[in-house]
Amino acid sequence: MKGGSGAVRPMEGHGAYNRSSRVQAAGLVPAISLLQEAARSVPLPPAPQPLILADYGCSEGRNSIRPIAAAVAILRERTGPSRPISLVFTDLPENDFSALFQTLAEDPESIARSDSQVFACAIGRSYFEQLIPAETLSLGWSSWSVQWLSRVPAKIPDQVQAAYSRDEAARVAFAAQAADDWRAFLSRRATELRPGGQLVVLTMASDERGFGYEPLVRAMYEALEAMVAERFLHARELHAMVIPTVGRSRADFLAPFGSKGEFCGLALGELQIFEGEDRIWNDYERDRNAEAFGAEWARFSRASVFPSLASALESGGAPRSAEFFNRLEAGLAMRLAREPQRMAIPLARMAFSRTAT
Amino acid sequence: MKGGSGAVRPMEGHGAYNRSSRVQAAGLVPAISLLQEAARSVPLPPAPQPLILADYGCSEGRNSIRPIAAAVAILRERTGPSRPISLVFTDLPENDFSALFQTLAEDPESIARSDSQVFACAIGRSYFEQLIPAETLSLGWSSWSVQWLSRVPAKIPDQVQAAYSRDEAARVAFAAQAADDWRAFLSRRATELRPGGQLVVLTMASDERGFGYEPLVRAMYEALEAMVAERFLHARELHAMVIPTVGRSRADFLAPFGSKGEFCGLALGELQIFEGEDRIWNDYERDRNAEAFGAEWARFSRASVFPSLASALESGGAPRSAEFFNRLEAGLAMRLAREPQRMAIPLARMAFSRTAT
Numbered sequence: 033m034k035g036g037s038g039a040v041r042p043m044e045g046h047g048a049y050n051r052s053s054r055v056q057a058a059g060l061v062p063a064i065s066l067l068q069e070a071a072r073s074v075p076l077p078p079a080p081q082p083l084i085l086a087d088y089g090c091s092e093g094r095n096s097i098r099p100i101a102a103a104v105a106i107l108r109e110r111t112g113p114s115r116p117i118s119l120v121f122t123d124l125p126e127n128d129f130s131a132l133f134q135t136l137a138e139d140p141e142s143i144a145r146s147d148s149q150v151f152a153c154a155i156g157r158s159y160f161e162q163l164i165p166a167e168t169l170s171l172g173w174s175s176w177s178v179q180w181l182s183r184v185p186a187k188i189p190d191q192v193q194a195a196y197s198r199d200e201a202a203r204v205a206f207a208a209q210a211a212d213d214w215r216a217f218l219s220r221r222a223t224e225l226r227p228g229g230q231l232v233v234l235t236m237a238s239d240e241r242g243f244g245y246e247p248l249v250r251a252m253y254e255a256l257e258a259m260v261a262e263r264f265l266h267a268r269e270l271h272a273m274v275i276p277t278v279g280r281s282r283a284d285f286l287a288p289f290g291s292k293g294e295f296c297g298l299a300l301g302e303l304q305i306f307e308g309e310d311r312i313w314n315d316y317e318r319d320r321n322a323e324a325f326g327a328e329w330a331r332f333s334r335a336s337v338f339p340s341l342a343s344a345l346e347s348g349g350a351p352r353s354a355e356f357f358n359r360l361e362a363g364l365a366m367r368l369a370r371e372p373q374r375m376a377i378p379l380a381r382m383a384f385s386r387t388a389t
Numbered sequence: 390m391k392g393g394s395g396a397v398r399p400m401e402g403h404g405a406y407n408r409s410s411r412v413q414a415a416g417l418v419p420a421i422s423l424l425q426e427a428a429r430s431v432p433l434p435p436a437p438q439p440l441i442l443a444d445y446g447c448s449e450g451r452n453s454i455r456p457i458a459a460a461v462a463i464l465r466e467r468t469g470p471s472r473p474i475s476l477v478f479t480d481l482p483e484n485d486f487s488a489l490f491q492t493l494a495e496d497p498e499s500i501a502r503s504d505s506q507v508f509a510c511a512i513g514r515s516y517f518e519q520l521i522p523a524e525t526l527s528l529g530w531s532s533w534s535v536q537w538l539s540r541v542p543a544k545i546p547d548q549v550q551a552a553y554s555r556d557e558a559a560r561v562a563f564a565a566q567a568a569d570d571w572r573a574f575l576s577r578r579a580t581e582l583r584p585g586g587q588l589v590v591l592t593m594a595s596d597e598r599g600f601g602y603e604p605l606v607r608a609m610y611e612a613l614e615a616m617v618a619e620r621f622l623h624a625r626e627l628h629a630m631v632i633p634t635v636g637r638s639r640a641d642f643l644a645p646f647g648s649k650g651e652f653c654g655l656a657l658g659e660l661q662i663f664e665g666e667d668r669i670w671n672d673y674e675r676d677r678n679a680e681a682f683g684a685e686w687a688r689f690s691r692a693s694v695f696p697s698l699a700s701a702l703e704s705g706g707a708p709r710s711a712e713f714f715n716r717l718e719a720g721l722a723m724r725l726a727r728e729p730q731r732m733a734i735p736l737a738r739m740a741f742s743r744t745a746t
Contacts, residue, residue, distance in 0.1 A: 133513030156490030
């Protein structure tokens with residue numbers, strides 16, 4: 033649940049996301065093969081036009097290193113060693129770009145480090161706007177990002193995650209925002225892509241069983257309610273807390289495309305909803321360490337969604353915010369350790385191509 | 390004295406530089422006209438090749454907004470409204486890029502905000518490396534940056550600024566590093582520039598009277614010595630403190646160019662050493678407020694060079710570092726207020742063009 037480049041995801045920063053993203057790392061593996069296929073088949077712009085690959089919602093870069101390196105390796109076979117390849121990493125202005133640049137410079141698998149003709153840059157601006165000149169993008173990639181909404185469309189009276197709310201109005205407002213944002217994301221990328229250019233997206237989804245993560249979401253809300261009971265949180269603060277993420281269904285993803293399977297010149301090539309691997313559960317099955325199970329999922333949640341929750345704190349500044357993070361992480365870990373369950377992680381992987389104009 | 394994209398300039402961050410850069414803002418005015426001339430005369434790449442303007446050592450962007458907007462306004466007259474223009478802002482990985490992106494999005498004079506066909510990105514990597522693909526840069530700009538060395542070449546036994554040291558070995562080591570860095574900076578830009586592309590540089594310099602800033606440098610060293618006497622600083626810490634900036638002379642700037650006036654395909658078009666306007670002194674002449682004079686110069690120094698000094702602190706972590714900043718700022722302000730003097734601010738403005746290959 034990282035890395036939106038919408039407009040609402042606050043971040044803890046200082047490399048927190050880079051350190052706690054195992055769940056995402058596992059989930060994106062099946063999408064890398066789609067990106068590799070795209071790198072194999074995408075038409076290359078004639079030199080000296082730039083060859084541009086962009087990562088939308090890169091966060092601090094850790095989970096970008098491997099897919100981008102895999103794509104560049106294939107492009108490199110096609111171009112030979114001397115053609116420059118430009119990498120564009122985008123996220124919100126408040127993203128920790130210093131961590132991104134350090135990851136690019138230092139991670140042993142970073143292609144920006146090992147290939148002298150790979151040039152990386154970053155754009156700190158919402159991807160609901162056009163970020164690069166029209167028809168210049170050859171290959172777009174976005175993983176674990178477009179589930180973040182561009183804004184919080186409504187408060188949720190009985191939950192922090194709309195998918196588990198019983199409030200019809202909240203669920204409707206989230207669905208409407210999700211639909212708007214999906215169209216906005218796709219239409220901006222359609223503008224940026226060259227004819228024949230391709231876009232691969234991995235994101236959270238809903239399958240026939242729904243949004244997933246149920247034990248995690250329930251435990252998080254319980255832990256927050258306990259913090260109200262302990263008078264650490266005001267009820268009003270809890271009421272304002274929202275995780276503005278959505279799991280779109282197959283129908284939601286398809287909605288903009290109509291009967292011709294095309295939207296703003298983007299054609300849908302592939303859409304698969306699949307189940308992400310729960311590596312934390314796998315560890316638990318091996319070692320039966322319930323505390324480690326709880327601690328790992330709590331750490332994941334801290335890095336991915338606690339900053340959104342903490343933005344509702346009304347007072348106390350940085351010290352109270354830090355204590356909020358620590359208390360919620362502990363409360364969540366404890367609850368999850370009581371009865372470890374495999375987490376449902378519904379994901380979607382998609383590939384689009386820009387039709388010739 | 391801001392904004393090297395060498396390898397040594399630490400930064401206080403959180404917008405500190407943006408808030409305390411009046412001296413630099415005044416100093417760069419005479420260089421903007423050179424940049425405008427370059428924007429008027431530089432050959433434009435045929436579409437759909439990108440039209441790229443880069444700012445080397447952008448810091449948090451405040452002092453980039455005006456020169457970049459002035460250059461783009463001229464390019465825009467030449468291209469018409471629809472041609473995309475790419476802006477590349479570079480600085481060290483640890484620069485506050487969030488502040489940069491916020492400045493670009495929010496400053497009323499930001500051209501990236503007002504022109505929908507201007508696309509900005511950032512590169513967090515030393516400009517002593519090649520940062521963008523060869524022969525893609527139309528217009529380069531660097532202000533108040535290349536006076537920062539890529540590394541600290543030597544300790545200085547009797548000063549923090551080599552220009553005011555009596556230690557011959559230290560002065561020689563700084564001069565050698567300055568010569569190496571200047572060649573490295575120019576040769577990388579020569580690679581990046583398109584044939585006919587132009588580069589405009591504003592940087593600190595030395596004139597017939599030397600490095601300038603003498604009352605400031607002397608007062609800073611006195612304040613540091615007082616902190617040793619008060620046992621706030623260890624003598625060993627003071628000894629390790631260095632501001633790794635240099636003011637190159639006309640001869641230093643010319644050295645790489647040889648008799649043909651060319652280096653790595655770069656031809657020197659103009660080189661002028663001039664005196665920067667001391668706006669803080671101008672204020673003092675008007676209002677005779679000696680305390681404000683001291684406070685303003687101390688604030689300037691805090692944002693520009695205190696981080697370099699603080700990197701020599703051996704213990705005490707963030708709280709001691711914060712106290713170091715506050716004490717040094719107070720000690721410096723007090724000393725400068727005793728006897729306000731106009732500060733010599735020798736600067737150099739230069740324009741280069743890439744010869745056809």
